[in-house]
Amino acid sequence: MKLSKLLATAAVALGMATGAMAEDKTKVGFVFVGPIGDGGWTYEHNKGRLAVEEEFGDKVETVFVESVPEGPDAERVMTQMALEGADLIFTTSFGYMDPTINVAAKFPNVKFEHATGYKRADNVSTYSARFYEGRAIQGHIAGKMTKSNIVGYIGSYPIPEVIRGINSAFIHARKVNPDVQFKIVWAYTWFDPAKEAEAAKVLIEQGADIILQHTDSTAPQAAAQEAGNVYTFGQASDMAEYGPKPRISSIIDDWAPYYIARTRAVMEGTWTSTDTWDGIGPGMVGIGEISSEVPADVKAEALALKDALAKGEYHPFTGPLNKQDGSAWLAAGETADDGTLLGMNFYVEGIEGTIPQ
Amino acid sequence: MDLSAINPTLLLASLMVAATPLLLAAIGELVVERAGVLNLGVEGMMITGAICGFAIAVNTGSPVLGLVAAAIGGAVLSLLFAALTQYALANQVASGLALTLFGLGLSALIGQGYQGIKPPSFPKADIPFLSDIPFIGGILFRHDFVVYLAIALTAAVWWALKYTRAGLVLRAVGENHDAAHALGYKVVRIRVAAICFGGACAGLGGAYISLIRVPQWTEGMTAGIGWIALALVVFASWKPWRVMLGAYLFGGLTVLQLNLQAAGVAIPVEYLAMSPYLITIIVLVIMSADKSRAPAALGRSFHASQ
Numbered sequence: 085m086k087l088s089k090l091l092a093t094a095a096v097a098l099g100m101a102t103g104a105m106a107e108d109k110t111k112v113g114f115v116f117v118g119p120i121g122d123g124g125w126t127y128e129h130n131k132g133r134l135a136v137e138e139e140f141g142d143k144v145e146t147v148f149v150e151s152v153p154e155g156p157d158a159e160r161v162m163t164q165m166a167l168e169g170a171d172l173i174f175t176t177s178f179g180y181m182d183p184t185i186n187v188a189a190k191f192p193n194v195k196f197e198h199a200t201g202y203k204r205a206d207n208v209s210t211y212s213a214r215f216y217e218g219r220a221i222q223g224h225i226a227g228k229m230t231k232s233n234i235v236g237y238i239g240s241y242p243i244p245e246v247i248r249g250i251n252s253a254f255i256h257a258r259k260v261n262p263d264v265q266f267k268i269v270w271a272y273t274w275f276d277p278a279k280e281a282e283a284a285k286v287l288i289e290q291g292a293d294i295i296l297q298h299t300d301s302t303a304p305q306a307a308a309q310e311a312g313n314v315y316t317f318g319q320a321s322d323m324a325e326y327g328p329k330p331r332i333s334s335i336i337d338d339w340a341p342y343y344i345a346r347t348r349a350v351m352e353g354t355w356t357s358t359d360t361w362d363g364i365g366p367g368m369v370g371i372g373e374i375s376s377e378v379p380a381d382v383k384a385e386a387l388a389l390k391d392a393l394a395k396g397e398y399h400p401f402t403g404p405l406n407k408q409d410g411s412a413w414l415a416a417g418e419t420a421d422d423g424t425l426l427g428m429n430f431y432v433e434g435i436e437g438t439i440p441q
Numbered sequence: 442m443d444l445s446a447i448n449p450t451l452l453l454a455s456l457m458v459a460a461t462p463l464l465l466a467a468i469g470e471l472v473v474e475r476a477g478v479l480n481l482g483v484e485g486m487m488i489t490g491a492i493c494g495f496a497i498a499v500n501t502g503s504p505v506l507g508l509v510a511a512a513i514g515g516a517v518l519s520l521l522f523a524a525l526t527q528y529a530l531a532n533q534v535a536s537g538l539a540l541t542l543f544g545l546g547l548s549a550l551i552g553q554g555y556q557g558i559k560p561p562s563f564p565k566a567d568i569p570f571l572s573d574i575p576f577i578g579g580i581l582f583r584h585d586f587v588v589y590l591a592i593a594l595t596a597a598v599w600w601a602l603k604y605t606r607a608g609l610v611l612r613a614v615g616e617n618h619d620a621a622h623a624l625g626y627k628v629v630r631i632r633v634a635a636i637c638f639g640g641a642c643a644g645l646g647g648a649y650i651s652l653i654r655v656p657q658w659t660e661g662m663t664a665g666i667g668w669i670a671l672a673l674v675v676f677a678s679w680k681p682w683r684v685m686l687g688a689y690l691f692g693g694l695t696v697l698q699l700n701l702q703a704a705g706v707a708i709p710v711e712y713l714a715m716s717p718y719l720i721t722i723i724v725l726v727i728m729s730a731d732k733s734r735a736p737a738a739l740g741r742s743f744h745a746s747q
Binding site: 119121122123127151236267268269270272275276277278279281282283285286287289290301302303306310325436437438440 | 447448451452455459556557559562650654655656657659660662663664695696699700702703704705707709710711714
């Protein structure tokens with residue numbers, strides 16, 4: 085007991101000492117769920133990190149750890165970063181939520197930023213992007229482009245974030261194509277190319293000619309390319325190397341402005357715990373170039389939809405909408421509130437299948 | 442639920458593809474274990490083969506050279522295990538586990554810079570005439586040649602173990618290495634050769650995943666197939682055809698469960714996901730109820746002086 089206390093004190097003292105030594109430099113840590121070369125989610129977060137380095141030059145030092153599993157390992161990595169004197173730590177996956185809160189409680193002077201979560205503390209902010217706005221545009225294009233009327237969807241985990249995307253894409257696909265159906269496969273991973281490729285192949289074999297993915301690798305794009313007449317959308321990153329076919333557009337996460345703003349806030353001492361949820365309007369969600377495979381009129385409609393979303397004139401979840409069981413959810417003209425969206429655990433009417441619990 | 446959405450031809454065809462890496466790794470390990478050596482490093486050799494094959498295929502533009510490099514990579518890594526266990530007489534279980542950990546780390550190191558790169562695509566061998574047979578043609582005769590190589594390898598191993606002198610010597614070494622030694626057979630040399638063969642097969646299996654099935658490189662992409670191959674050898678009671686049956690069963694159920702999910706079958710996803718493991722083990726356990734047993738010298742070290 086005494087020894088462990090001594091060690092803990094020593095560790096804290098060491099942490100403070102290194103913190104003090106590095107006072108002239110602001111140290112920013114990043115915890116990544118996949119490798120920075122995944123070409124998707126983590127790739128974009130790393131681009132944000134590089135943007136921070138470029139913006140502040142010598143005044144900032146960034147560190148990162150990639151492929152950190154969601155769970156106890158994450159806590160260890162964050163603790164290590166905090167001990168090494170990080171002033172600000174970005175934890176970039178939903179599954180880091182509880183580890184972030186736990187570690188933040190132990191290091192009240194270190195600022196934490198957790199992506200896509202909903203738990204906050206005095207030194208923990210959350211931030212996310214309204215990806216479902218981009219999904220609405222994908223749904224629109226998918227509904228117009230499908231010939232088999234079957235759209236395959238590779239889900240990662242059945243969490244509100246993913247379900248929201250499925251609903252948004254489905255609503256807008258149905259709007260332009262009343263016959264469209266979604267086939268959904270849950271991969272139970274954010275990043276496992278073998279599994280994602282397998283899931284994409286199965287969906288294609290079952291007649292899907294559009295594949296939407298909520299997993300981070302480019303494996304489904306490769307599978308679609310091999311299959312031939314299948315279209316896909318880049319997820320999290322542009323994945324332009326698979327364009328103009330199969331990739332016909334993409335959702336791009338642009339974290340750089342946010343990371344720069346938050347780092348500056350720490351430097352200037354103006355950092356406070358906030359909750360940020362930005363969409364297409366502020367530029368956190370970007371729509372990758374719509375490729376030449378998409379007819380001009382569909383492209384124009386998609387861009388008009390993007391403008392309406394950016395200006396806030398249109399909300400992807402606008403009534404009348406029913407839940408899957410047919411019960412009323414939103415009345416005509418009513419839009420969904422953020423609370424419902426953040427906890428979304430139901431499909432909208434028309435989607436088949438059940439959400440795994 | 443719409444089961445008609447599942448196309449049996451495509452399902453059976455992708456079953457063969459899904460089973461191939463597993464079959465390759467398992468048949469290699471079977472030979473190793475029949476020689477009396479327990480190499481738990483299959484996963485490490487597979488992943489090393491996966492990156493060696495990928496790197497060479499990308500750099501030379503030839504997927505076939507990639508496969509050759511993968512087999513060499515796997516075999517070279519297995520030589521490390523052979524040196525430890527056959528010459529230094531280290532514990533086989535510990536050395537095998539170390540080999541897996543080492544292989545995972547080494548492959549991640551070599552793989553730096555290969556993430557997100559597309560490898561040259563692998564030619565499919567549409568066998569003329571045969572591939573036009575309705576139904577069966579689509580299932581059996583429209584694969585890349587590695588699928589057939591795996592089947593041929595199974596047949597060759599079965600035949601060699603059962604009907605050739607070399608197979609008999611290998612089995613003798615695995616059953617009783619002292620007796621084999623007394624008869625003048627080079628126990629260590631035979632075992633090293635078997636370990637090398639196992640490494641090459643595992644490397645090939647790994648490259649099949651990174652070059653043909655996915656095709657892409659990512660760290661840890663074999664995701665436990667090596668361990669399944671190890672279990673398969675035991676449950677198949679060290680018999681080549683049963684290994685093949687187990688591999689096809691496992692591959693088939695893996696593909697089937699995704700198909701059922703996509704078709705919207707009302708079975709919870711968790712049960713579907715565990716079904717390949719469960720059913721493969723149950724079937725093979727029931728089949729091994731006869732008097733088959735492990736090679737008697739499995740896992741024991743040999744030194745001529747003892």
